[in-house]
Amino acid sequence: MxxxxxxxxxxxxxxxxxxxxxxxxxxxxxxxxxxxxxxxxxxxxxxxxxxxxxxxxxxxxxxxxxxxxxxxxxTNQMFFRLLDSFILLRDRIHYNGDSVYRNMLIKTGNSEEELKSVQGEESFSLHNGFLGFWATSSGGWRVLAKNIFDKRGNDYEYVPYRKGFTMETSSQKEIKFLFQATLDEASFGSYLRSIKYLLGFCLKNNKPEFLSIIEANQGRDERVFLFYYLSLIEKPGLRDFLVENGYLQSVAKKHLLSKNHYKFLYKESNPSSEK
Missing domain, CATH: 1.20.58 (Methane Monooxygenase Hydroxylase; Chain G, domain 1)
Incomplete structure (x- = not known):
């Protein structure tokens, strides 16, 4: 017809x-x-x-x-302009966790000047590390009482620390809380709005072929960061489009906080990503 x-x-x-x-x-x-x-x-x-x-x-x-x-x-010209703007913004991100985490990093060989100069891809690496540190350290999640959490005016659900918690036994609800609790709006707010707009542009214009171009410009730690963000925070519409077209399927299980977390976004891993 x-x-x-x-x-x-x-x-x-x-x-x-x-x-x-x-x-x-x-x-x-x-x-x-x-x-x-x-x-x-x-x-x-x-x-x-x-x-x-x-x-x-x-x-x-x-x-x-x-x-x-x-x-x-x-459409193609607009995409590449958006991609260029996104990369410039991404490379200016600065993040190094809280003071306890920074002191721990300094004690393990990092200088304070190095931490102050961290930008771009290294910021994602530090966030991913800080999430794991805050979840298991004695001064992080364990001592965050609900009344303290509520006073901070957070707009996400409080999840209490579970005795015997490990990354291997963690639930999706727990990891979602940890990700949100360690996510710094000042560092990642503009970045997340920019990447969501860029990915939404691909969905709106039905351009799944652009996703591989975006992913090719993202390092390992950034992709791990987005893996958790998309699987835990993002709404189904955009997430379904990205999953259907294999975005971030290249993330290897071994690079996640736990291999069990891969099922948050994908049922099966891409064999080529495990090499």
């Missing part, structure tokens, strides 16, 4: 009608004993409109094709 809406279909019908009309006209002229002038007049009267319509539909089809190509070019 879609062919009926295609102007090239009707152009072809009209073009094929021209020789048929000519054949009918010649046959009729012989049967009715018309002279040459009468034959040409009859054939021209019938074939002319079909030839004109064929030309019109072909011109319209060409115009439509050029319009579609123009919109395609505009």
């Amino acid at each position: 879609s062919e009926i809406k295609d102007p090239k279909f009707w152009a072809s019908i009209c073009a094929w009608a021209v020789p048929v009309v000519i054949l009918v006209g010649v046959s009729a002229s012989r049967a009715l004993c018309w002279n040459v002038s009468e034959t040409f007049t009859f054939v021209g009267a019938l074939a002319g409109p079909f030839a004109a319509l064929a030309g019109f539909f072909y011109i319209y089809a060409t115009f439509q094709l050029q319009s579609d190509q123009f919109r395609e070019d505009q």
